[in-house]
Structure formats: C-alpha cells, structure tokens
Amino acid sequence: MKTPIHTFVTHYLESGLSRLHMPGHKGRGMLGCEVRDITEIAGADALYAASGIVAESEKNAAALFGAGATFYAAEGSSQCVRAMLYLAMVNRADPAARPVALAARNAHKSLLYAAALCDFDVEWLFPEGEGSLCACPVAPAALAARLDAMVVKPFCAFVTSPDYLGGMQDVRGLSAVCRRHGVPLIVDNAHGAYLRFLPESLHPMDLGADMCCDSAHKTLPVLNGGAYLHVSRAADPRFIEGAKAALELFGSTSPSWLILQSLDLCNARLAGDYPAEIARTVGQVGALKRRLSDRGFEILDGEPMKLTLRGDGLQLAEDLRRGGVECEYADKEHAVLMFAPDNPDSDFNRIDAALRVPRPLRGTPAPALPRPARAMNVRQAVFAPWEEVRAEEAVGRVCAAPTASCPPAVPVAVSGETVTAEVVKALRYYGIDRLRVCK
Ligand SMILES: Cc1ncc(COP(=O)(O)O)c(C=O)c1O
Known part of the structure; x- marks a missing residue:
C-alpha cells in the first residue's frame, strides 16, 4: 500500500528547499523528529480540505477499515x-x-464538552447489573425500551466499546435496535482500532454502527493524538459530506504532520503483516491470562488485547512497577494492561515474574454510581461563572466542569447535575478532592 504523505515529506527533505515556512524549528529541533515536522506547504494538502495526498491516504484507511469514508484527526x-x-x-x-x-x-468527558459547545442535552443510559463508572453494559432490549419511552427522539445513541476495562458492548444488537428506531448509533471505539484486524473483525464498522472513532494511537503503531473518524456506508450520507467541516470546527489550524505521516505509514503496516502479528499477540495475551488465572488472579472478561486484573489495582500496579512494568490504569479495584504486537516477549516475561505469586489483594469496591438530578443543562453549567471548592463543600451545588480522574476521564460529577453526598463519596473513591461548581 502506498504512503503518499510520508513519501511527499521524504521527497521534500531530499529537495533541500530552504524552510521559509512554519514551524519555527526549521527542521533542526532538539527532539530529532523535527526534520519531518512540516506544515500545509504546497503539495502537502490541507487536512480539512483534503484533495491530494491526505485524501489519498484517508481513502487507503477507509478501504482497510471497510468504512464508507475515514477521516484523520490529529x-x-x-x-x-x-x-x-x-x-x-x-x-x-x-x-x-x-x-x-x-x-x-x-x-x-469529551461527550460533555460536545454537549456544552453544541448545546444539546444528555440523557443517560445507566449500566444494567454490575456496572461501574468505567463499565456500562447496555442490552439491546434495554435500549429499545428506552427509545420507545422517549418523547423526543434522541439524535443519536452513543456507547463506548471497548471501555477502559476492556468490556465490549453488543454493538450488533444495539445497531439493529437503532436502525429500527431511525436513530444513528455512534460508538466511541477509542480503544478498539485493532478490532478490525482480528481474524474475525469486531470493529464497529462491521457490526452496524453509523459512525465511530478510533484512537489509532491507543492500540495501533501511531503517534499520540492520531485518530480516525469512520462513517459507515449505510449511514446518512450527510455524515460523510459534513465530516471534514465537523472535525475542523473542533481542531487546530496547525494539525501535526508528524501524526499524519504516522497514520499514513500505519496503513502500509495494516495492509502487510500486522493482522498476523495481532493474531500472535492475542494468543500470547490469552496464554498469559490463563497462566495468571491458574495462579489465582481474577481476570475480567473483555477484549483480547487488554489484561484487566481485579483486586487492589494500586498495589498490583506497584508490584508490576517493581518488576519493570508500567500499566495503563489502576484504581482500587482494577489494574489494566494494554498490549500490542510491538511488545517484545520480554514484556510478557516481566509480567509473569512480577505476578508469580498471587497476593491476597482484595479491592475496595467502588460506591454505587450516583444518579443525581439535573438542575441545568450542560452548556449553562459549563459556561456559568464557577468556583473551585472541596468536594464536601459542593453538596447541594451544581457541578460546572465535568469532574473526572484521568484516566479514565469518565466524569464522576456531571456538569449541570446537583452534587449529592453520593457524588462526593464517588469523587473521594476516585481520589478527587476538589471540583468546580456554579456560582
Ligand atoms: C473511551 C475513550 N474515549 C475517548 C477518549 C479520548 O481519546 P484521545 O485521547 O485519543 O483524544 C479516551 C481517552 O482515553 C477514551 O478512553
């Protein structure tokens, strides 16, 4: 597969032209990568009005992902x-x-920022059964019942799959419900770009979603910030027509050409051996999960490239760190490790060694997810004058900014909702001491 953006930059470097354009490092910075860091010069195309090499590269990505169209985001x-x-x-x-x-x-939390910027309301689907801040399984029947009950039809149903703990939604079932109700299904697939390249695809574009986003940088060999917005062939054609303008509305006029080259090169890797490498890594992760489970560790079910250990995640993270491993996320109940084909075998050996002996690591269960009343809409709350107060002082006040620990950046306190004692308990559990409330 051709890599038009990367090739263009290579030719530009070979041309030896003097850089009388941005960025100011002139290709000679201290990181070493500056030489390839260009901007929208002649021939380099324009990310939000792509008709040349960027458009060609995005078409390659769309073909790889089986999407109606794919758009890059930096x-x-x-x-x-x-x-x-x-x-x-x-x-x-x-x-x-x-x-x-x-x-x-x-x-x-980007959903709440979208609600604030675009001025829409959010109705929540709460988890069925055992849910948490990070996991919110929604059964298709529950979605259908909720849609039937809504007086004003929502402009979309929005689910996160995979979630931060690796949990997957029944996207196929949810998309069938959405189709019947004439409601577009949007999937936040930030953690699941690689799902398309499993022996049997589990990617939202193959399971009926109308649109999804993938943080390419989270699970594919792409620089931080690189992402895709995919629109399915079956979706409203206006989504494809409007996608560039929509991305431009929320993006910088100076997108990183390093990130675009990285997305471009990733296409070639995905078209080559990468799917086979993913299959090999999935096998390695599966074997590791079985070994740990045999040793008495509790492993959460979920997507095949994440290992989510249940127990005192903070202690597990410390054990792993002592063994030379830094995990993605840990809280009082979980530790999450993310794998990719570029993890060498030695990484697996380190995890094995660090978790040789199971310790009795009981987690502290998260408090029930609070469901406070909405006092004002998200935009009113986010744009209201605010002050920052200690969590305990916020009871009875209206939350201004979405309040989340990062990761997982899922708001514990939601803009526009009244802070209750239950919210404070949840904030404390996630180690959040202060929040912004409306004045
Ligand atoms: C579920 C989910 N959605 C969206 C995002 C935002 O992704 P990005 O960091 O690529 O902007 C994240 C980031 O961690 C995430 O976990």
Whole structure:
C-alpha cells in the first residue's frame, strides 16, 4: 500500500528547499523528529480540505477499515467524539426540537464538552447489573425500551466499546435496535482500532454502527493524538459530506504532520503483516491470562488485547512497577494492561515474574454510581461563572466542569447535575478532592 504523505515529506527533505515556512524549528529541533515536522506547504494538502495526498491516504484507511469514508484527526478521539456528535445533531430529524443525545453513562468527558459547545442535552443510559463508572453494559432490549419511552427522539445513541476495562458492548444488537428506531448509533471505539484486524473483525464498522472513532494511537503503531473518524456506508450520507467541516470546527489550524505521516505509514503496516502479528499477540495475551488465572488472579472478561486484573489495582500496579512494568490504569479495584504486537516477549516475561505469586489483594469496591438530578443543562453549567471548592463543600451545588480522574476521564460529577453526598463519596473513591461548581 502506498504512503503518499510520508513519501511527499521524504521527497521534500531530499529537495533541500530552504524552510521559509512554519514551524519555527526549521527542521533542526532538539527532539530529532523535527526534520519531518512540516506544515500545509504546497503539495502537502490541507487536512480539512483534503484533495491530494491526505485524501489519498484517508481513502487507503477507509478501504482497510471497510468504512464508507475515514477521516484523520490529529487531536485524538476527543476531537472525533465532538465532531460525530455535532454531525448527528445538526442532521437530526426534527431540527425544531431541543437536541438530546442518549448516551451510556461511562462516556468519556469529551461527550460533555460536545454537549456544552453544541448545546444539546444528555440523557443517560445507566449500566444494567454490575456496572461501574468505567463499565456500562447496555442490552439491546434495554435500549429499545428506552427509545420507545422517549418523547423526543434522541439524535443519536452513543456507547463506548471497548471501555477502559476492556468490556465490549453488543454493538450488533444495539445497531439493529437503532436502525429500527431511525436513530444513528455512534460508538466511541477509542480503544478498539485493532478490532478490525482480528481474524474475525469486531470493529464497529462491521457490526452496524453509523459512525465511530478510533484512537489509532491507543492500540495501533501511531503517534499520540492520531485518530480516525469512520462513517459507515449505510449511514446518512450527510455524515460523510459534513465530516471534514465537523472535525475542523473542533481542531487546530496547525494539525501535526508528524501524526499524519504516522497514520499514513500505519496503513502500509495494516495492509502487510500486522493482522498476523495481532493474531500472535492475542494468543500470547490469552496464554498469559490463563497462566495468571491458574495462579489465582481474577481476570475480567473483555477484549483480547487488554489484561484487566481485579483486586487492589494500586498495589498490583506497584508490584508490576517493581518488576519493570508500567500499566495503563489502576484504581482500587482494577489494574489494566494494554498490549500490542510491538511488545517484545520480554514484556510478557516481566509480567509473569512480577505476578508469580498471587497476593491476597482484595479491592475496595467502588460506591454505587450516583444518579443525581439535573438542575441545568450542560452548556449553562459549563459556561456559568464557577468556583473551585472541596468536594464536601459542593453538596447541594451544581457541578460546572465535568469532574473526572484521568484516566479514565469518565466524569464522576456531571456538569449541570446537583452534587449529592453520593457524588462526593464517588469523587473521594476516585481520589478527587476538589471540583468546580456554579456560582
Ligand atoms: C473511551 C475513550 N474515549 C475517548 C477518549 C479520548 O481519546 P484521545 O485521547 O485519543 O483524544 C479516551 C481517552 O482515553 C477514551 O478512553
């Protein structure tokens, strides 16, 4: 597969032209990567008005992902989440009605920022059964019942799959429900770009989602910030027509050409041996999970490239760190490790060695997910004058900024909702001491 963006930059470097353009490092910075860090010069195309090498590279990505169209983002899934919600909102069936998104409660905070910027309401889908801040399983029947009950049809249903702990939604079932109700399904697939390249794809584009975003940088060999917004062939064609404008609305006018080259090169790798490498790594992770489970560790079910250990995650993370391993995320109940084909065998050996002997590591279960009342809409709360107070002092006040520990960046306190004693308990559990409340 051709890599037009990377090839263009290579030719530009070979041309020896003097750089009388941005960036100011002139290709000679201290990191070493500056030489390839160019900007929208002649021939380099323009990310948000792509008709040349960027458009060609994005077409390659769309073919690889089986999408109707794929658009690059240099500012992560955060940018794509906002763009997808904006697209669904402006193209909603009833433009006269106040827009509302129906979203699973474990949404990343970028959803609330989108609600603030675009001025829509959010109705939550709460987890069924054993849910937590990070996990929010939604059964198709529950979604159907909720959609039937809503007086104003939402402009989208929004789910996160995989979630931070590796939990997967039944995207196929949820998309069938959404189709029947005429509601677009948006999937935050930030953690699942690689799912397309499993022997049997589990990618949202193959399971019926209308749009999804993938943080390429989270699970593929791509620089931090590189992401895709995919629109399916079956989706409303206005989503494809409007996607660039939507991404531009939330993006910088100086997107990183290093990130775009990285996304471009990734195409060649995905078209080559990478799917086979993923299959090999999935086998290694599966074997590691079995070994740890045999030793008495509790492993959460979920996507095949994550290892989620249940127990005192902070202690597990410390044990791993002592053994030379830094994990992705740890809280009082879980430790999450993310794998990719570029993890050498020695990484697996280190984990094995660090977790040789199971320790009785009981986690501290998270308090029940609070469901406080909404006092004002998200935009009003985010744009209201605010002050920062200690969590305990916030009881009875209205939350201004979405309050989340990062990771997993799922808001514990939601903008516009009244802070209750239960919210404070949850904030404390996640180690959050202070929050912004409306004045
Ligand atoms: C579920 C989820 N969605 C969206 C994002 C935002 O992705 P990015 O960091 O690529 O902007 C994250 C980031 O961690 C995430 O976990």
